[in-house]
Amino acid sequence: MADNGHSHGDNAEYYALRAEAIQALLIEKGVCTMDDILTMADKIDSRSPADGAKVLAHAWVDPEYKVRLLADAESALMELGYDLPETAPKLTVLENTDDVHNMAVCTLCSCYPRAIIGRPPAWYKGLSYRSRVVVDPRGVLKEFGTELDDEVQVRVIDSSADYRYLVLPKRPAGTEGMSEEDLAKLITQESMIGVGLALSPEQVSAS
């Protein structure tokens, strides 16, 4: 999204300083060590949208795996070698279909399925997205270049507590013969948040 008026750049210096101060206090008070903080940061950085895309592409090609993923995401992720940290919030996968389009937000802060797709994009944490997507999801979708028919049910999921939501985008038409590896390239970070659709093979080859 080129221009969405998001505010993540405001007071960047202030927030960096505040984070440093909180970190120093946590260590000083013995809540955690610098090692704990670095280990956790490494864990988050070890995941990226490519990890989520790999899992979701597998669900596209294996219907039985998809059923298991939607029913119990954590066990299904483990099948593919993704062992979520014990401290990670619970994870649920929501499937987008011809009739239902899910999109995720965290209006209270920046809850996000970090354990599988890493850090959220800056706009996801910005006030503009967080405040507007719940009120006008279809307007926000349009800004991301996605227009849905009125008959499609748009479901906004506000991650407000112990669960994090990962969207399984709809598999695009014309992808029947594609390999799992190529399919994964169609699954973008935006499509796993639900602000966009999976790319078409043409979009990928044009980029």
Next chain:
Amino acid sequence: MAQSPSAKYKPGDQVRIRVGVPPTHFRTPQYVQGKQGEIETSWGAYPNPEGLAYGGDGLPAQPLYLVKFAQTDLWTNYKGGSQDALLLDIYENWLESI
């Protein structure tokens, strides 16, 4: 999932979200307070963030539910169909029976 009393509500039940701004960290956005919704999923019980945020153990754990609202019930002049929905997770201490 923590040990707790069993969930009071089940999927399909109609509930109202309590209104309040307690002097603590709470996870119930004000835009759904006072609104009527439907239990979509019962997640089991989790430590209450209102205690956890202050260094407590969050016990007794609170049953947690995914609650569904009709967008047209949340916002006047909502730009979309009557089937559009907003869902979020709410702890049982914020729910009232209808």
